[in-house]
Amino acid sequence: DAGVTQSPTHLIKTRGQQVTLRCSPKSGHDTVSWYQQALGQGPQFIFQYYEEEERQRGNFPDRFSGHQFPNYSSELNVNALLLGDSALYLCASSEGPQVFFGPGTRLTVL
Amino acid sequence: GENVEQHPSTLSVQEGDSAVIKCTYSDSASNYFPWYKQELGKRPQLIIDIRSNVGEKKDQRIAVTLNKTAKHFSLHITETQPEDSAVYFCAASNDYKLSFGAGTTVTVRA
Numbered sequence: 001d002a003g004v005t006q007s008p009t010h011l012i013k014t015r016g017q018q019v020t021l022r023c024s025p026k027s028g029h030d031t032v033s034w035y036q037q038a039l040g041q042g043p044q045f046i047f048q049y050y051e052e053e054e055r056q057r058g059n060f061p062d063r064f065s066g067h068q069f070p071n072y073s074s075e076l077n078v079n080a081l082l083l084g085d086s087a088l089y090l091c092a093s094s095e096g097p098q099v100f101f102g103p104g105t106r107l108t109v110l
Numbered sequence: 111g112e113n114v115e116q117h118p119s120t121l122s123v124q125e126g127d128s129a130v131i132k133c134t135y136s137d138s139a140s141n142y143f144p145w146y147k148q149e150l151g152k153r154p155q156l157i158i159d160i161r162s163n164v165g166e167k168k169d170q171r172i173a174v175t176l177n178k179t180a181k182h183f184s185l186h187i188t189e190t191q192p193e194d195s196a197v198y199f200c201a202a203s204n205d206y207k208l209s210f211g212a213g214t215t216v217t218v219r220a
Contacts, residue, residue, distance in 0.1 A: 031206065042116075042199050042210030043154065056207050059111075090153065097142040097161070099208055101153045 002027065004102035006091050012108045013081050021076040021105045025093030031055075032074040033099065034066060037088040043101075049074055081109045112137040114202050116211025124219050129187040131214045133200035136181070140202040140209075143176060143183050148197045148213075157198075158185070190218045 005024045013019050025032050031050045035043035045058035049068035063079045072093075078085055086109045091102040113136040123129050135143075144159035160167045160174045160183065167174050171190075176183040187194055195218045201208040 033207070035208075040213075042201075042213050043208070045207050045209070048207060056205065058207070094206055097144075097203065097206060098156060098159065099144070099203075099206070100156060101146075103153045 004091055004093050004100055006089075006102040006105050008105060009103070010106045010108075012110065014110050015081055015083060017081050017109075018077065018079045019081060019107060021078075021089050021091075021107075023074045023076070023091030023093075023102060025072050025074070025091075026100055029093035029095045029100075030072050031094045032068055032072065033092045033094070034074070034076045035090040035092060035101075036060075037090055037104070039087070043090055046076070078107075083109050085109050112140060112202055112204075112209035114200060114209050114211040116200050116214060118214060119212065120215045120217070122217045122219060123190050125190060125192060127190055129185075129190055129194070129216055129218075131185045131198055131200065131216075132182060133184070133202075133211050134180075134182045135202040135209075137202070137204060137209075138181065139204040142203045143174070144201050144203075144208070145172075145174060145185050146199045146201065146210075148199065150196075154199060187216075190216075192218050192220055194218050 033048040034046040037043040047057040052068045088104040141162035146154035148154045173186045200211045
């Protein structure tokens with residue numbers, strides 16, 4: 001049984017560009033959340049998707065948007081990239097309170 | 111929103127000794143408290159969790175205690191081993207959104 005998977009592993013973009021990150025949840029999980037982890041810090045909640053709708057959102061600007069597909073997989077889109085968006089982006093899936101993380105996508109904005 | 115504080119930020123212990131990490135939270139509605147271990151370049155891994163209706167939980171060398179009145183919870187690792195070296199994060203949640211502490215870097219000296 002595969003756990004949470006994410007693609008790509010690494011990504012380099014320049015300021016102003018747009019990026020799309022992808023996630024497949026753990027089998028049987030219907031809820032997907034996205035977190036941003038800056039270097040040396042704890043993960044920060046971006047938003048959560050359930051039944052293809054954004055259920056909760058953290059303190060992130062509208063440049064961050066997402067989508068959940070009928071098979072529960074999800075995408076995170078970030079527009080107008082800033083240098084400060086450089087971070088590890090973690091996808092997490094859950095069914096109940098336990099949250100399991102994917103390996104992350106390391107985004108570098110130059 | 112929820113605010114989680116974690117102490118200490120770094121902890122160095124001799125192999126075989128115990129390690130204790132403490133966290134406090136601000137939102138009395140939080141009812142789920144997981145702990146994650148993150149090795150360098152890896153995903154956060156759930157190691158133990160506790161719900162608000164339980165005061166203590168143990169899993170082999172790891173234990174977590176919760177004091178709801180004081181709004182604090184702690185992670186205890188006994189008989190530490192070199193493979194316990196990692197960054198440990200506490201988190202609090204009341205609706206599947208996790209709010210993380212800043213992390214504790216644990217180094218186990220051989």
